[in-house]
Amino acid sequence: MPSRKLEDLHPDLQPLARQFLDRCKAAGLDVLITCTWRSGAEQDALYAQGRTQPGARVTNARAGQSAHNAVIAGKPAARAFDIVPLVNGKPMWDDKHPAWQTAGRIGMELGLNWYGRPGAPFREFPHFELKKGYL
Template identity: 50%
Template sequence: MIDSRNLNELHPRVRALAEVFLDACKAAGVDVLVTSTYRDHEAQDALYAKGRTAPGAKVTNSKGGQSLHNFRVAFDVVPRVDGKLLWTTSGATGKLWENIGALGEYVGLEWGGRWKTFPDYPHFQFTGGLSLADFQAGETLEEK
């Protein structure tokens, strides 16, 4: 089971965007930790089980093969303040998440915090106009 935090596991174009994004966060004085990049199908299935057949709250609606993490074009981050990871997205921390999301969008990433049905604040992705179905059919991003 692979659930990586390594940017090198991302598609080169997405890794490049992630690096620009992380630099922008640093320049803005925001410390973020990358918590997930590439996940294999087994790791995605384990996440999907949370809040369903395994303990905890639901964290995803995507089974193995249904997440863009499975195709190396998505990554997750969390802000870190005074050594603490701030997962909460309400109140004062909500503003911090908004700033992080805006920085991601500024560098050309899509931010999951904008999603209406299942907002996913930690999530950033770049699909180059491809859909999940395209990736599932074996299409990949151009190298450049």
């Protein structure tokens, strides 16, 4: 199982993720963290989806290439987390819903690289990543 624990994020990303959750709450938006860290094996399983396995393609990254696979001294230190907004207590997967823009704006105000923004390397609305420059 991929981790949903904030403790499995990069040390610089942990406080930002907590602030993100606090600010979303203050804005009246409930969000669920769906993934922080995932192992290389879990990454490869995800990569296989839509290629050699059934389902839709959800990633272009193989094991070790995703910000979710990052480690420091062998311990999980993910450089990204994924979220889904909760609307009336239910996950809102439709990325045209305005809750996504609220979450994205809050993440960007905290200096995170939100992949739902126009002009992102690829559009991935749930994905918030630590900017380059953090060790």
